[in-house]
Amino acid sequence: MKSFSIAFILVFLILQVQGKCNLPIPEYLHPLCGIARECVFDGGNEVDITNQSCRRREQGKPPFLKIENGYCESNQTQCPRYP
Incomplete structure (x- = not known):
């Protein structure tokens, strides 16, 4: 039981x-x-989008409203990439 507790704490x-x-x-x-x-x-890819959507919420911005396949149109304002 003690080793399980230690493993849980490490995770x-x-x-x-x-x-x-x-x-x-x-x-x-x-x-x-x-x-x-x-x-x-x-x-x-989808993980990159998921991370950025989460970081937007942390910055007080709404998450992405919609996700579409392919690159965004170049004439639209680009969202900042949050580290």
């Missing part, structure tokens, strides 16, 4: 350090366009 600490908006991004490209009211965001 909890690792997740806290990694952060909920920092899922590891896979090394494949599947362009997606995240659409918000005021801007669009070109994401490399």
Whole structure:
């Protein structure tokens, strides 16, 4: 039981350090366009879009309203990439 408790604490600490908006991004490209009211965001894949949507919420911005396959239209205002 003690080893389970230690393992649980370690996993909890690792997740806290990694952060909920920092899922590891896979090394494949599947362009997606995240659409918000005021801007669009070109994401490399669904994990990239998910992380940025989460970071937008942390910054007090609404998450993306819609996700579309492919790159966003270049004539639209680009959303900032939050670190």
